[in-house]
Amino acid sequence: MASRKFYFRSFLIAAVLIIASSFYYLPYYVAKPGMAKELEPIIEVEGGDDASGSFMLTTVRMGRANIYSYIAAKVSKYQELYPENAIKSENESDEEYNVRQLHMMDHSKNSAIKVAYEKAGKPISFEYLGVYVLNTLEGMPAYGKLKPGDQITKVDQIDIKSAKQFMDYVGNKKPGEKVELTFKRDSTTKRVTLPLQSFQADQKRAGIGISLDDDKKPITEPAVKVNTEQIGGPSAGLMFTLEIYNQLTEGDMTKGYQIAGTGTMSETGEVGPIGGIQQKIVAAAQSGAQIFFAPNEKGNKNSNYRQALVTAKDIKTDMKIVPVDTLEDALTYLRSLKQIK
Template sequence: MKRKTSIKLSILAAILLMASALYYLPYYVTKPGMAKELEPIIKVEGGFEEEGNFMLTTVRMGKANIYAYIIAKLSKYQEIYPVEDIRAEDESDEEYNIRQLHMMADSKTSAIEVAYTKAGIPVNYTYKGVYVLRVMPGMPAEGKLMPGDHVFEIDGKAFKSSDEFIKYVSSKKAGEVVKLSYKRNGKTDQAEVQLKALEDGSNRAAVGIQLVDDKEIDVDPDVTVQSEEIGGPSAGLMFSLEIYNQLTKEDLTKGYQIAGTGTITPDGIVGRIGGIQQKVVAADKAGAEIFFAPNEEGAKDSNYQEAMIAAKDIKTKMKIVPVNTFEDAVLYLENLKEKTS
């Protein structure tokens, strides 16, 4: 009898453990990810080889169950964020993932433009329309468009940018109907959408989508960046450095292991990212010797300042280098002495 009771209690405990592991709290947990070498995933046609390595750094993130939450509370370099700090209001997991992937695509395109321009090579764009990142609840596009849809015409007219699309819609009045041509999963379709006024005080007519340009960059020599498994824009700086290094004969790595992070704009401005201290930890574990961090024009709470705190705490020998622009990083590397064995 006692044995049967013991077995029942063990089964019940196992069920409770499984149930609690599958029950997610309204939080995300982030932790140090990895430092990944860029040369294997970025290839410039006929590009030059390098002795050292440029590395992007990542942060691992996932929904928190009770166990992940407790572990994060007790861990120094794990962070807990409420869902609303990560996802926009009413944004689904699908919309969030699509937004991250398109932010990465934009970052990649900007990195290519920065690197090729610095190398004195012409850059051209072909505009193909816009991608839908989010559909706003209660707005006309709800139920008609989906995240990931590729909108390429409005009222039978092609447009060259998201700005042009927004300008056309804004020229209309609330209540008017526009016809959107779009592609979803390889199939072309159309949707008629009755415009609605925004409730932000502007009274501007809108479809109710968050969008991003779909543009293809055209450069010679060709470059491929296999970034399918990477989300977000934070690898922009390191992408641009790797691409530029393959375009030029001088090896900017000088034999060093160089990690870093930061968004990049088409004019080469390096921007703030999240999880900088966790990325410092990841880079240190991977053996990086130099780490580029966004300086944000010397702001007191800049990524660079946060990175320095983490570097001191983990007692790394890695050199933390502040950068405001792509040019700052290039200049630092050009003045770097060759690594001696």
Template structure:
């Protein structure tokens, strides 16, 4: 009898321990990710080679379970975030992931645009439709469309921009129907959706989606940026540097391992990101010698200031360089002496 009790207790304990791995808590945990060389990820056709390397830095982010939560409480440079700090209101995890991938796509687009413009090369654009980033609960699109769908026709019409798509829909009345042609998982489908007034904006009608443009950039020489499932916009600056370096004969790396982070907009401005402390740790572990950090116009609580504090704390020899623009990063590298 006692043996059966012990065996039963062991099974129960095992069930609790295993269950703790799969039961999600209402938090996200982030920790240092990796610093990954960009040359194998980015390929400019007939591009120039480099002696050193540019590296993107990442943060590992995941839904917390009891074990990862406890681990993050104990370990330094692991952070815990409530769900509402990561997910927008009424946003699902699938929609969050789709949003991150779309921000990565936008980051790549801006990086190509800025790098080719800096290199004095021509750029053309091709509009391909819109991506669904989020579906509003209670609106007609719910259950018919989902985050990640690419809509490229409305009532059989194609449009030159998302603004023209919105103008077309806004001229209709609540209760009218539109037929959307969209792509999901490389399969094309059509769906008919009614228009409805938004509760929080009665004067506005729609189907209830948040959207971003899907457009491609046409350049010569061609460039490929392979990011797989890496999401978010924070690699923008480093993408731009790698693309530009392959386009020009002067090797900006000068033989150094150069990491960094920061968003990039179409004008080449560098913006702040989250998890700078964890990215400093990841870059240091990868042997980076220089790290570009968003300066935020010299703000006292900028990414750069946080990066300096972390670098000092982990006693790295890596040089932390503040930048507000892509041009500043290029000028710094142009003045850099060649590594012996």
């Protein structure tokens, strides 16, 4: 009886230690293959045609490492470990990191819409909504008063339309002077008055201690909706652009193929490199993609495209890896495809 109690206590203690240790996080992040997600249900251009195939964005599952996920990543070929400082900025909170990722996704969507509409010869303009708080600097007046995601619309009752306008206005003031900010948080309008303070790194400059960016929305004809929910980061830019362009124009660029890919999209139509290309190749192959667009980086020997080729060969997929530097590169390749019957 005593031995049974001993074993039960030992088992209970071990179980508690295992559970407790799973909540102890190491200063690393683990990247795993995510999914390839069809874009047609996510993007809706008013009056757009359905496609016989599909364009898909690819994702990477990223999470903080505990001891078990760290060990798993060490022994798994297509899981990758990143030091925390390679993922997050110095002193950046989890909330600030998530807000930054979602804001980069908004940038990605706006660039994709702009490039696709201009390429299709359709009208597009932008309405500026204010400036978007990305993070606040500890020890400065805005810390604890403003939060990542706040949208500043006015300073001293002056409508603010851009980050440059905000910085020019505040930059003309001296330490100790005050500014009244009107901002939106979760659809609620708030006001706060903050003193300006000198920056430690530059005593001649004064501010409230925020990093910010423009907050704007596209005005298009026809209308377009992009619902990315909680997907963050800029890497879906190319695939957003292709899906929007396909819905805007006559014909079907997919030709019946399942087409995945990745890459940022600049406002001039250039495709930029991303992280996690190996995990995205695995995710696309597992989802049945037949073609994958990868950033070529102008032929760089360590480009996303080169890494994608190595991974595709290693996992023995028949998926065609296509190098692209621009949107036009992708469109040229798609025009060369024959329709699947």
